Amino acid sequence: MDRAAQGTSLAFLGVLAFSGSLPATVFAMEGFHPWLVAIGRAAIAGFIALTCLKAAKIAIIPERRDWPAYGLISLGVVFGFPVFSGLALALGASTSHAAVVVALLPAATAACAVLRAGERPRLLFWVACAAGALAITAFTLTQNQGTPTWPDLLMVGALLSAAIGYTEGGRLSRRTPGWQVISHTLVLSLPLTVPVTVALALLTPITPTPHALAGFAYVSLISMFLGFIPWYAGLARGGIARAGQTQLTQPLLTLLWAWFLLGERFGPATVAAALAVLVCVAVTQRART
Template sequence: MKASHRLLAVLVAAIWGVNFVAIEMGLRDLPPLVLTALRFVAAALPLVFLVPRPTARLRYVVAYGLVLGVLKFGALFTALAAGMSAGLASLVLQAQALMSVLLAATVLGERPTRAQVAGVLVGSVGIGVLAIDSGGHATVIGFVLTLFAAASWAVANLVMRASGETRPLSLLVWSSLVPPLPLLGLAGVVDGTHAVLDAITGLSWRGLLAVAYVAYVSTLVGFGIWNRLIARYSIARVAPFSLLVPVFGLSAAWLLLGEPVGPTELAAGATILAGLALVVRRSTADRGNAPAASEGREPEYAPAATA
């Protein structure tokens, strides 16, 4: 992976780390499924009228929207509302890195290198340490929902890679049309129709800012860059960079929400960084290999113009 693309992957990790704080702020004013629905409404409109249709088949667009929007983010936002702390959620969610690598190897036949497998395993140990010693910052239902969100994210990565999409931003924007109605329907069942309407009509400035960050910065910029990298490189090369999200997530939660960061969190963060170092380290043999055909393909995407 090019150095510039590694920097982009780190930038995405920083964006997503801060995203957990934005979600926490939004949940103070909005039910979780309503916040998730508004996220994708804002991500889709008005860009859906400005970007071309995805090149992938419709079933991939719909599948990506359902898996990423309804399953992954619906579960994650609900987990945070159910007592999962922002910092811990940013750690547990990165179990998707190991899941993504395993799914890509099983379903797509993408064979990770030994260094990539070792790095993901080491990083997963760091996440496991936090899972075992959460310090009271998580409920059982919150932890389970976050793991479910991680598995859904891994499937979304697989859908993105399998779609063959050459316009990752188009896929992201058009698939954002899929989640709002199912999410609002679920919110009506869980929270009641009146609660949903009151939350939307009484949206505060804090709620608006939270929606703006999770929609435009986290979704369009973050996932726009992420999907570009997934389309260009193998999942095994890209997914492990998400292991950096907890480092930024814990730091942001500590600075902005006052969530404590103790020795366990610091040790887990160091372990995660060590795992990422294994993933991005290129062996001598790897340097000598020519890039695969899929890695030479540059999809249509212009993050600066769209963001």
């Protein structure tokens, strides 16, 4: 298996981990305030990351030259995506609808890879990427009588935040192991995530049902930490733009989780949009960077 194929395989493992994030967030919000879920997951993951760095005897603070990149990663994946996506779900967006909107994320990540990581994909890549984006845009507009809703706009904010965080993380992972990149990001965010989490825990109602605890555990351990280890490694090996297109498979996976865990029902338009982006990802994987 060549380096590009290894990158795609690793990236898909990350996507598989991330695909359960939205249903798990819905579970978590059954017993915890959306803001507490969004920030608390990073605080819990931060302590896990701190433990891992100490156990591996690696410096807690990364090199100063990388601080701006870590700041962007933190804004993107520690705060931006969890807050925006959590609020979208809290305002009534279904998991299946939000999952299909998130399929625009690979296009945004590819654009960031061109701007920040110096990657130059072929024309066929961009054609397939644009086709996937158009399929998702058309789906969103048809579901809302041609007008974007607040949950849709919040999900756009979530995917733009993630695209920035993914690009910067993939760029740093070219010379720093992916698990260290996400660990440093989470640890550097602790001075903000811990006091906010404590305040929210004291000021908001908490009902720790089994579903809520399981969902909170998933987004804290898997979505916020373990999933990033193969994800960043895959972006570094396979190319941020190319390997990042594996995330076009995430809507189908999340739809399956939403059906299995939440009992959500979705129509032919949702399935058609998800299948359209699945075809697009197949094309992008043939378009070498």
